[in-house]
Structure formats: C-alpha cells, structure tokens
Amino acid sequence: YMREMGTVDLLTREGEIVIAKRIEEGIRDVQHAMAYWPGTVQFILDEYDLVEAGEKKLSDVITGFLDPEEIEPPVVEDDEEQLPVITTKSKVKELDDEDEDEEETDEEEDAEEAGGLDPELVRQRVEEIRELFATAKQALEEYGRGSPQSEEAYAQLADRFMLLKLNNRMSDNVMAIMHDVYDDVRKQERQIMRLVIRRGKMPRAEFRKTFPSNETNVDWLTDRLKGNPKFADSLAKVVDDVVVLQRRIRDHEDKLDMEIGEMKEVARR
Structure with a gap:
C-alpha cells in the first residue's frame, strides 16, 4: 500500500480548491433540504436565541457562511509549481507527522472559525432568516403546503438558510430530527x-x-x-x-x- 501511495501525485492547489468547493456545495444542498423540513429552521433559531441570551457560544451553533458569490473560481498559472511525487520513506515520515498534528477536534476547529465572525453580521443574517421563516409559515397557513405562494416562500427561505455554516454537532442534530x-x-x-x-x-x-x-x-x-x-x-x-x-x-x-x-x-x- 505504501509503495503505491509513494507513486501517487499529491493534490495541487487547484485540486484542493475544487474538492473544497464540492464539499461546500454538498453542505449547501443538505441545508437547502433542511429548510423544508418542519421544525429544523425553528430549532436553529431557538439555538441562536440562546447565544444572544449568553447561554451558548456562537461557535456552538454557527461557524461561518457559505456564500457562493464569495467563492472565486480557481485560477492556476501554467507555470504554477506542482507538488512533487513523494517517495515511500518520505511519505511515511509525512504521514507520521500529520498524525501528530491532527489533535485538534471538530469543536476546536468550529470555535476557531467562528471566532473571526462579526456578531452583528451574524445577527443580521439570522434575523433575515427569521423574517423569511415567518413569511413562509404565514404562506403555509393561508395557502397550504404545495401552493405556489408557499413554494416560493420556502424557496427563498431555503436559499438563505443554506448559506449558514452550522457547527458540525448542530448539523448532526438537525439531520437526526429528519x-x-x-x-x-x-x-x-x-x-x-x-x-x-x-x-x-x-x-x-x-x-x-x-x-x-x-x-x-x-x-x-x-x-x-x-x-x-x-x-x-x-x-x-x-x-x-x-x-x-x-x-x-x-x-x-x-x-x-x-x-x-x-x-x-x-x-x-
């Protein structure tokens, strides 16, 4: 196995960006579906209210935003330096070093990412979702699920809700509800x-x-x-x-x- 690994080219920067974009697209798709499931949006709003009340840390709920317009397409120059093929011995040493470095938990990573968030910006985003959620519920009550009015309202809600980057554990909890x-x-x-x-x-x-x-x-x-x-x-x-x-x-x-x-x-x- 290690001999085979030693002959495989490592990812270029372009490859890493492509994979990262695919992961974020997957997260957005999942959260887009979450918005349509009764109870999930309200659950996140309730959890954020606990943050505002000082009973939870922001990183326990939201760790960032997934804005498609902020993701720049990868640009790779023709003369960009490619990462070299790693020989077996050096590959083993690298893997050992990586194992030692991978001590940071998902919670620590979430906390570090959320630490750079502007609380006021988060508040604005959440309040926008809260208003869209209220509009969607009203459309559901007045016109019924499946009506054009309800579908449009929930589509707008889902388009905004999917841009929240939830704490990993929080996302798992929401998925469990569904x-x-x-x-x-x-x-x-x-x-x-x-x-x-x-x-x-x-x-x-x-x-x-x-x-x-x-x-x-x-x-x-x-x-x-x-x-x-x-x-x-x-x-x-x-x-x-x-x-x-x-x-x-x-x-x-x-x-x-x-x-x-x-x-x-x-x-x-």
Missing part, C-alpha cells in the same frame, strides 16, 4: 409490505403498483378486496393490522403537516 421520522416511516412501510405480501398473499408486483401514494389511505386494501382476487381471503385477515400501521404513518403527517410524498422528496435532496 432521519428519525423518515426511518420510522420506512419501518412502518416495510412491516406493511411483509404483512400484505407474506401473509396476505398479494403478488409483489401488485403491491409495488398500488401501495405508493396509498401509504396512509386506510381504504387501500378494502378497495383491493372488491374485485375478489384469488388471495382475498388471506388478504382480509391482515387489513386491520395494516390499518394500524398506516395510522402510525399518518400521525407523522399530522405532526409535520407534510404528506409522505413530500417527506420522501425532502429526504432525497
């Missing part, structure tokens, strides 16, 4: 599939064709029985159990005011 719900929905769906296919004897192809968009439709199986298919007797025995699972999924819809299809769309972003 995935806990999504994972439970998937769990209920898998249980429904096992009941309907294994015990109810519905052909897998028919399940895949009819179940999507009927995740919370408690009349779904009853409607399937109307045609008196050959598996009707076995399917009738699982209807009540399936309805219980469907209602659990509906509970998530009610709590989030978001349909299952929308949850999955956000989770895929």
Whole structure:
C-alpha cells in the first residue's frame, strides 16, 4: 500500500480548491433540504436565541457562511509549481507527522472559525432568516403546503438558510430530527409490505403498483378486496393490522403537516 501511495501525485492547489468547493456545495444542498423540513429552521433559531441570551457560544451553533458569490473560481498559472511525487520513506515520515498534528477536534476547529465572525453580521443574517421563516409559515397557513405562494416562500427561505455554516454537532442534530421520522416511516412501510405480501398473499408486483401514494389511505386494501382476487381471503385477515400501521404513518403527517410524498422528496435532496 505504501509503495503505491509513494507513486501517487499529491493534490495541487487547484485540486484542493475544487474538492473544497464540492464539499461546500454538498453542505449547501443538505441545508437547502433542511429548510423544508418542519421544525429544523425553528430549532436553529431557538439555538441562536440562546447565544444572544449568553447561554451558548456562537461557535456552538454557527461557524461561518457559505456564500457562493464569495467563492472565486480557481485560477492556476501554467507555470504554477506542482507538488512533487513523494517517495515511500518520505511519505511515511509525512504521514507520521500529520498524525501528530491532527489533535485538534471538530469543536476546536468550529470555535476557531467562528471566532473571526462579526456578531452583528451574524445577527443580521439570522434575523433575515427569521423574517423569511415567518413569511413562509404565514404562506403555509393561508395557502397550504404545495401552493405556489408557499413554494416560493420556502424557496427563498431555503436559499438563505443554506448559506449558514452550522457547527458540525448542530448539523448532526438537525439531520437526526429528519432521519428519525423518515426511518420510522420506512419501518412502518416495510412491516406493511411483509404483512400484505407474506401473509396476505398479494403478488409483489401488485403491491409495488398500488401501495405508493396509498401509504396512509386506510381504504387501500378494502378497495383491493372488491374485485375478489384469488388471495382475498388471506388478504382480509391482515387489513386491520395494516390499518394500524398506516395510522402510525399518518400521525407523522399530522405532526409535520407534510404528506409522505413530500417527506420522501425532502429526504432525497
């Protein structure tokens, strides 16, 4: 392995910039999706309020901004010095030195980065997000989720929210809020599939064709029985159990005011 590593060119400055930009683009995409998930923006606003109250450090919540307009495209001159190929021995020594240097934790890195932030600028950015969030909630209440007004308001909110660089632990907490719900929905769906296919004897192809968009439709199986298919007797025995699972999924819809299809769309972003 080390012999192979010794023959690989190290990244140039241009390569490092390209990778860094891709990482930041990934972070922006994730946070853009976060803005659409009920509760996540409010969670960050509440955490920032604790910063303003002196109960948290700024670096515990926000460590910077990811402004696309501030990222300059990499410019590399033709005569730019390329990093040399490192021989095996020197590569091993370099790796050992790097291991000794990598003692700084993510929290320390976040704190160092946030230390250079202008608190007033952060306050302005957060208040802008707070106003956009209020507008989005009002559009949701007046016009409903999925309406043009609501979609436009949430798009504007997401475009600003995704530019916040959150503390690593804070970002993980927000992601957990989303995935806990999504994972439970998937769990209920898998249980429904096992009941309907294994015990109810519905052909897998028919399940895949009819179940999507009927995740919370408690009349779904009853409607399937109307045609008196050959598996009707076995399917009738699982209807009540399936309805219980469907209602659990509906509970998530009610709590989030978001349909299952929308949850999955956000989770895929």
